[in-house]
Amino acid sequence: MARRCWLVKSEPGTFSFDDLLAEPERTTAWDGVRNYQARNFMRDEMRVGDQVLFYHSNASPPGVVGLAEVASEPYPDPTQFEPDAPGYDPKSSRETPRWQLVDVRAVRTLPRMVTLERIKAHPELRHMEVARRGSRLSISPVDPAHLEIVLALGEAAC
DNA sequence: GCCAACGTTGGC
């Protein structure tokens, strides 16, 4: 099966790529996603080993800062059952959980972050979901060729 | 902090 590539957004003030590196096994459950399209990607299409671009949103500047990978099969997001969690969903039940997630593991920090500005200025990368005006999707599929370009741009001498 | 874009909710 062809390898799939993804981009996930995170606000560095909430959870940065350095925070991910600091986790045990450099891995965390990608919890709190409450958007059906993003959930469907995790539940139906992500596979262990898929490459993931880690994007800092609401940052200055915003951009891709690291490479990660999918590190688990999908499973129910435990925070949907926790009344005190921001992602608590009273309409979900343990019998038929509404929200699924995967684990994400850090692979490496990019020597040079690839800013949204550079992505938008690139003749091919400008077609990425994250470059779309008004794009709010927190998990999006990435063309493998685009991922390779982003990684190349993220090398120090480029 | 502003505000455009977008998703969700709920009245009808």
Place this chain on the structure above:
DNA sequence: GCCAACGTTGGC
């Protein structure tokens, strides 16, 4: 099923 109101995202 429509759509206005509302809340959130996220660039700037």
